[in-house]
Amino acid sequence: MKKIAYLILIFVFLIGFCCLILKKDQGFDKTRPKSNDTALGITKEFYTYKNITINGVDYLQTSAPIGKFGSSLTTSIMGEPKTFNPYNSNDATSSELSEIMYDGLVFTNPYTGTIEPKLAKSVKVMDDKKTYIVELRKGIKWSDGVELTADDVCFTYNTVIFGGFGDGSTRDVMLIDGKVPIVEKIDKYTVKFITPKPFAPFLRNLSASIVPKHVFKKATDKGKNYFLTFQGIDTKPSDIVYLGPFRLSEYLQAQRVVFDRNPDYYIINTNNQKLPYLNKWIILITGDMNNDTLKFESGATDVLSINGSLFDRYRELKKYADFELYNLGPSNNTTFVVFNLNNRKNKEGKYYVNPIKQAWFQDRNFRSAIDWAIDRDDLILNVFSGLAEPLYSAEPVGSLFLNNKVALGHKKDLDKARELLTKSGFYNKNGVLYDNKGNKVEFELLTNAGNTQREAMGVSIKQDLEALGIKVNFKPIEFNSLINRIVNQADYDSVIIALTSNINEPNAGYNVWTPNGALHMFNKRTPNDEKINTPSYPFELELEQIFKKGALELDFEKRKAIYDKYQEIVAYENPMVYLCAPLNISAVRKKIKNINPSRFGGLLHNISELYIDKEK
Numbered sequence: 001m002k003k004i005a006y007l008i009l010i011f012v013f014l015i016g017f018c019c020l021i022l023k024k025d026q027g028f029d030k031t032r033p034k035s036n037d038t039a040l041g042i043t044k045e046f047y048t049y050k051n052i053t054i055n056g057v058d059y060l061q062t063s064a065p066i067g068k069f070g071s072s073l074t075t076s077i078m079g080e081p082k083t084f085n086p087y088n089s090n091d092a093t094s095s096e097l098s099e100i101m102y103d104g105l106v107f108t109n110p111y112t113g114t115i116e117p118k119l120a121k122s123v124k125v126m127d128d129k130k131t132y133i134v135e136l137r138k139g140i141k142w143s144d145g146v147e148l149t150a151d152d153v154c155f156t157y158n159t160v161i162f163g164g165f166g167d168g169s170t171r172d173v174m175l176i177d178g179k180v181p182i183v184e185k186i187d188k189y190t191v192k193f194i195t196p197k198p199f200a201p202f203l204r205n206l207s208a209s210i211v212p213k214h215v216f217k218k219a220t221d222k223g224k225n226y227f228l229t230f231q232g233i234d235t236k237p238s239d240i241v242y243l244g245p246f247r248l249s250e251y252l253q254a255q256r257v258v259f260d261r262n263p264d265y266y267i268i269n270t271n272n273q274k275l276p277y278l279n280k281w282i283i284l285i286t287g288d289m290n291n292d293t294l295k296f297e298s299g300a301t302d303v304l305s306i307n308g309s310l311f312d313r314y315r316e317l318k319k320y321a322d323f324e325l326y327n328l329g330p331s332n333n334t335t336f337v338v339f340n341l342n343n344r345k346n347k348e349g350k351y352y353v354n355p356i357k358q359a360w361f362q363d364r365n366f367r368s369a370i371d372w373a374i375d376r377d378d379l380i381l382n383v384f385s386g387l388a389e390p391l392y393s394a395e396p397v398g399s400l401f402l403n404n405k406v407a408l409g410h411k412k413d414l415d416k417a418r419e420l421l422t423k424s425g426f427y428n429k430n431g432v433l434y435d436n437k438g439n440k441v442e443f444e445l446l447t448n449a450g451n452t453q454r455e456a457m458g459v460s461i462k463q464d465l466e467a468l469g470i471k472v473n474f475k476p477i478e479f480n481s482l483i484n485r486i487v488n489q490a491d492y493d494s495v496i497i498a499l500t501s502n503i504n505e506p507n508a509g510y511n512v513w514t515p516n517g518a519l520h521m522f523n524k525r526t527p528n529d530e531k532i533n534t535p536s537y538p539f540e541l542e543l544e545q546i547f548k549k550g551a552l553e554l555d556f557e558k559r560k561a562i563y564d565k566y567q568e569i570v571a572y573e574n575p576m577v578y579l580c581a582p583l584n585i586s587a588v589r590k591k592i593k594n595i596n597p598s599r600f601g602g603l604l605h606n607i608s609e610l611y612i613d614k615e616k
Contacts (some may be wrong), residue, residue, distance in 0.1 A: 110601025
């Protein structure tokens with residue numbers, strides 16, 4: 001699918017980017033073979049994948065070194081899952097856990113960024129650039145012994161995704177001029193997709209989790225309200241029919257989630273043995289970063305994401321300990337302060353946001369003043385110990401579509417911030433900021449409790465805004481409550497939060513930037529709105545048109561110019577004020593083998609290939 005020029009662009013970008021990020025030795029693992037990504041601690045061992053048919057079953061074979069079967073891996077998460085249904089998850093924890101048990105038709109090659117078949121044996125793009133013929137692997141079975149067929153694929157797309165069941169994010173990013181693709185069964189193992197127009201992101205969207213029709217249809221038949229409860233956290237693990245490398249075997253609230261090996265997974269090694277190597281994947285629920293660290297240092301977990309304040313300590317410990325450090329460069333997540341611009345009433349006639357605060361948040365000068373007042377250099381130094389990059393763009397630092405002019409940003413400038421506030425009638429009296437109607441400027445800033453980095457960022461931002469006379473009531477709250485207030489209730493003033501971005505495809509953010517998107521958090525439409533189709537802000541409508549246009553453009557350079565414009569609009573309007581991108585640094589036990597981190601896949605992208613060498 002990708003042109004040669006596109007691949008060259010990817011690697012040229014990464015080479016230059018790697019050299020830019022780390023200019024001195026930071027103590028990362030030098031014992032592993034390296035490529036031009038040495039600054040990131042990324043290996044040159046690009047494992048390849050090919051189709052192998054054995055006794056009528058179409059397997060996917062990896063070239064990764066042969067490992068040892070048995071043992072378990074223990075990692076951690078901070079938040080509690082809300083569901084094990086991949087189509088009900090709207091938080092990172094639920095998505096990560098539910099998708100362990102399900103695979104998509106394709107996957108993004110973690111080393112090249114290109115798209116390759118997974119549950120699909122092949123994907124053919126026809127000459128019209130609108131028709132896709134997907135041939136499924138034969139002989140692949142769900143955990144209950146039922147074979148995967150075209151019926152599962154058609155049901156997943158036509159009923160679950162396009163039918164609007166669960167979280168609508170997947171459907172949002174596949175809309176083309178308001179229409180969804182046609183999905184038709186050709187035969188038992190072949191599916192045809194037809195898009196209304198040539199659609200650049202389409203192939204990557206075929207990575208959506210395929211679910212078993214014979215199980216999920218019982219839920220969709222009962223309606224959307226029932227589906228929202230289907231396969232929730234109270235589901236018996238034995239009742240979940242899965243197809244991924246691991247199956248859920250245990251969930252104990254506030255303690256752990258345990259996954260057992262799928263003995264009949266379709267990925268095999270070069271000895272034609274079925275993967276994964278690991279018998280178990282244990283994920284401890286730590287609740288916060290401090291507990292995360294304690295678990296790792298006590299030996300209870302095998303992997304730790306290291307924040308900046310701990311880096312020097314772990315670089316020193318590494319000399320004597322049983323772990324290595326890996327740095328994948330700036331995070332692909334975008335961390336920001338989002339303001340609630342919602343000016344609607346709910347069905348009870350109550351505004352989501354106090355009308356006095358509405359006037360502030362809807363004022364571009366006010367939002368821009370906040371942007372100019374935040375000291376990102378201070379955040380990077382004091383919160384991340386210098387191990388982060390400033391972030392000014394809606395695209396992550398590593399995005400192939402990054403607008404380099406927007407990414408340059410600006411330094412903190414309180415004089416500029418005061419000038420913007422004065423233009424909108426705000427004035428300072430005795431160190432307190434008032435609006436043009438004499439109201440003191442005071443609002444609430446939320447984030448998720450337990451994330452010590454975001455908590456520290458909140459304290460820093462509170463202090464920055466005090467210099468303008470703004471009183472910020474900073475309040476960390478439980479993560480699931482925070483998500484509910486943002487996504488379902490539109491009940492907040494401002495929030496520090498992050499979104500996971502796709503550095504290969506900006507259209508993944510369609511549901512963030514279009515008015516009716518599931519993650520359009522700065523002006524979220526909710527089912528409880530008095531009038532669901534109230535007018536949008538002009539820049540919202542402009543962003544919607546840009547994303548529609550960008551998705552239909554197949555030429556990379558032309559697409560980039562389109563997405564450059566969206567970043568300029570967001571940087572000008574500031575519905576979200578971007579903060580910084582911490583370096584993605586992890587400590588990993590030496591006993592874990594086949595670790596092969598990449599910019600596109602992350603640290604544990606090849607979980608089925610990992611194994612434990614007990615001698616280490």
